[in-house]
Amino acid sequence: xxFAQMIPAGLGMExxxxxxxxxxxxxAVYAVWSTLLVRDPMARRIKSVGLHRDELRQAxxxxxxxRARRRDGAVHVMRxxxxxxxxxxxxxxxAITLRLAQAGYRSKDALVIYLFAKLxxxxxxxxxxxxxxxxxxxxxxxGTFKLLIALASVIAGAYAPEVFVANARQKRQxxxxxxxPDALDLLVICTEAGLALDAALTRVARETGPACxxxxxxxxxxxxxxxxxxxxxxxxxxLAKRTALASIRGVxxxxxxxxxxxxxxxxxxxxxxxxFRSDRMMKAEEKAARLPATLTVPLILFILPSxxxxxxxxxxxxxxxxLRGVGY
Numbered sequence: 001x002x003f004a005q006m007i008p009a010g011l012g013m014e015x016x017x018x019x020x021x022x023x024x025x026x027x028a029v030y031a032v033w034s035t036l037l038v039r040d041p042m043a044r045r046i047k048s049v050g051l052h053r054d055e056l057r058q059a060x061x062x063x064x065x066x067r068a069r070r071r072d073g074a075v076h077v078m079r080x081x082x083x084x085x086x087x088x089x090x091x092x093x094x095a096i097t098l099r100l101a102q103a104g105y106r107s108k109d110a111l112v113i114y115l116f117a118k119l120x121x122x123x124x125x126x127x128x129x130x131x132x133x134x135x136x137x138x139x140x141x142x143g144t145f146k147l148l149i150a151l152a153s154v155i156a157g158a159y160a161p162e163v164f165v166a167n168a169r170q171k172r173q174x175x176x177x178x179x180x181p182d183a184l185d186l187l188v189i190c191t192e193a194g195l196a197l198d199a200a201l202t203r204v205a206r207e208t209g210p211a212c213x214x215x216x217x218x219x220x221x222x223x224x225x226x227x228x229x230x231x232x233x234x235x236x237x238x239l240a241k242r243t244a245l246a247s248i249r250g251v252x253x254x255x256x257x258x259x260x261x262x263x264x265x266x267x268x269x270x271x272x273x274x275x276f277r278s279d280r281m282m283k284a285e286e287k288a289a290r291l292p293a294t295l296t297v298p299l300i301l302f303i304l305p306s307x308x309x310x311x312x313x314x315x316x317x318x319x320x321x322x323l324r325g326v327g328y
Contacts, residue, residue, distance in 0.1 A: 075109045078116040102244050103169040104214065114161055121157035129153035172214050173245055179212030180247055181280065183219065184273035191266045197255065198226040218243055232259065247276055 093111060100110045133146045183204050190200035201223035209216040218239060225235035236252045254272055258265045 075112060079109070079112045098241065099165055099169065101242050102172070103165045104172050104217075105165075105168075114165070117161045118158065121160055122154045123157070125157035125160075126150055126154040169244075173243065175212060176215040176218065176243060177245060177247060178280075179208060179215045180245075180251075181273050181276045182211070183208050183215055184251070184269050184276065188266050188269045188273060191269065197232075197265075198223045201226070247279075 093115075096114060097111050100106065100114060105114075129150045129152075133149050186204045186207055187200055190203050191197075195203065201219045205216040205220035205223060208219070221242070222235055222239040225238060226232055229235050233256060236255055240249045240252045251269075251272060254268045255265070257263065258268055
């Protein structure tokens with residue numbers, strides 16, 4: 001088949017050359033345009049990262065949803081058991097709720113989980129101790145020691161939730177006590193700038209959040225309660241109850257007195273801030289003064305024996321060698 005027979009009907013050689021020239025010109029224009037076009041290599045990468053982030057978020061939400069459903073199911077079982085045993089209606093429930101709030105656990109399920117742990121841990125730890133002591137044969141102990149270990153495990157399980165909450169409460173109070181002077185300085189600045197107490201507390205909570213989230217959380221809750229409680233005194237008293245700190249109780253009393261008698265708020269807060277900073281410096285100096293007495297025991301137990309070995313060791317070795325020479 002010749003080249004002339006391959007040309008479609010109705011097209012001449014000139015028409016074919018014209019079409020080929022147009023195609024070549026279009027291809028040349030596209031090549032020049034694609035060469036001169038400035039492409040952003042980050043756009044495709046950002047798009048792929050965004051898609052990957054969305055996929056990870058969806059997977060994380062699915063995992064969190066499954067965990068929440070499992071946790072809600074477990075908490076529901078705990079709540080039913082606590083309600084059946086009437087543990088939530090005891091006189092100690094309110095006091096336990098307050099202690100949990102002071103430790104930072106103020107969710108609606110915190111009391112249920114605490115009561116269930118206090119009820120179940122003695123049986124769990126006691127059962128584990130009985131299995132390990134009586135049936136595993138790991139330790140060859142007498143019957144009295146086995147019974148003491150089992151009883152100690154039961155007692156440890158009974159007091160473990162209280163110890164855990166007490167430690168969390170103490171750490172939280174220490175963190176709030178440490179960040180209170182700075183928060184008071186910020187509160188003084190906000191009140192001198194003309195902000196109301198609730199707005200000042202909200203701003204201070206936002207500013208102190210990265211440094212002291214515990215204190216920021218309490219101040220934020222107090223600011224919210226100042227807005228919807230019928231009396232501002234109740235919000236301040238709730239702040240003192242939730243923190244259980246003498247310093248914050250002093251701040252609350254100062255705020256109540258300034259509101260009652262109309263004294264300048266910034267002056268009172270500045271005096272309190274200076275006093276708290278002085279107390280913190282005194283505590284630091286007290287710890288520094290106790291340091292030599294504290295280091296006495298490690299010095300006697302660890303440093304002096306090694307020092308005696310280094311100083312007296314060569315003399316003792318020389319004396320032993322001398323006595324051996326005399327013996328010969």
